[in-house]
Amino acid sequence: MPEKVGTDTFRAQVLEAQRPVVAEFYADGCVPCRRLAPILSALEEEYAGKVDFVKINTGANEALTQTYGILASPTLILFRDGAEQARLRGAVKKPELIKWIGEQAL
């Protein structure tokens, strides 16, 4: 399961990461997020060593949510070399996500 990241650990684990990072901004009680959870867990294993996966609770991390202008959960942001490279808003299916990661991160 992707590790939870908060304001305190975001810099080290996302911005300063050696690999591309897919960060999921989610909310408690958000059904599309729950649907996405097993997919992200599976992809984390498939891409081990190539792409990192983390998740950010938007309710508990308002500053990060504001900084990245999150307006929908789930929102997936791909970070690379400390900056946002791409974003997906709303629920996505696994094949779409694999395609997106392939295009953006690999």
Added chain:
Amino acid sequence: MYDVIIVGGGPAGLTAAIYARRSALSALVLEREDWGGAIVNAAQVDNYPGAFQKSGFGLAESFRTQAEALGAEMREGSAVQLSKINGGFLLTLEDSSAVRGKTVILAMGTQRTTLDVPGEDLPGVSYCATCDGTFFRGRTVCVVGGGDGAVDAARLLARLAAKVYLIHRRETFRAAQSGLRQLEDCPNVEIIPNAVVREIVGSDRVSTVILEDVHSRAHRELPVEGVFVSIGSRPNTSWLPKAIGRDAAGYLVASEDGATSLPGVFAAGDLRTKALRQVVTAAADGAACIRSVEAYLGRL
């Protein structure tokens, strides 16, 4: 050939599967999205007997495991075509594969209606206040709709946002009185009746909605940063053959035993004509349909 193919794995379809297996019928359930159907979206279910204060997600999960444990075959896929063949029916799936059944139970439920106006894809337009409400803390938002979903969304948002407008195309609300009364107690909620959204405007996110007064046709601009849409739903029946009768809104016309105008095809749950669309009535429909399937197959 299966005794029965059930299209849709919501409360109606999964109950049909449970009853089919209890009657020793071979059953296949097709589901295109979420096992458990629309109820996964309910934060909490309080009115289904035996599931007090259970999450919709948890209830959906227990429907699925029960049907599976009883031996129903479950397959992920979207049915796109139904045709009559010798001795039964052929259902074609989106991936062009096909399955055959002596009978079919249609239990595809409904789908939420989208606004269908320019700007509806802008960031800041949402169909889920539980998911996205928190992003509008201290801001101004509107909710569009007049049913329970809209009123619930407005109440939730009233706790977060600075200001909530509830935009409804009629004067009176379909929503339950209890929810409406609670809304009246929220000082930051303003109801705008007799108005429809014509356009959502913004450059990279929502900044304004353009409203039209249903009587005078006059337009006005309302500055908001979030638009929460809850304007009802329509049945997932458009792909069915014409031989299966439906009403003007597309709901399948069926008798109490679930029989449609096409013998051997039955309808259960939210997609059929009925007064109350709930889990308990969907489940009841599913059970009743299996009795009809057994009668049709001459098993009773």
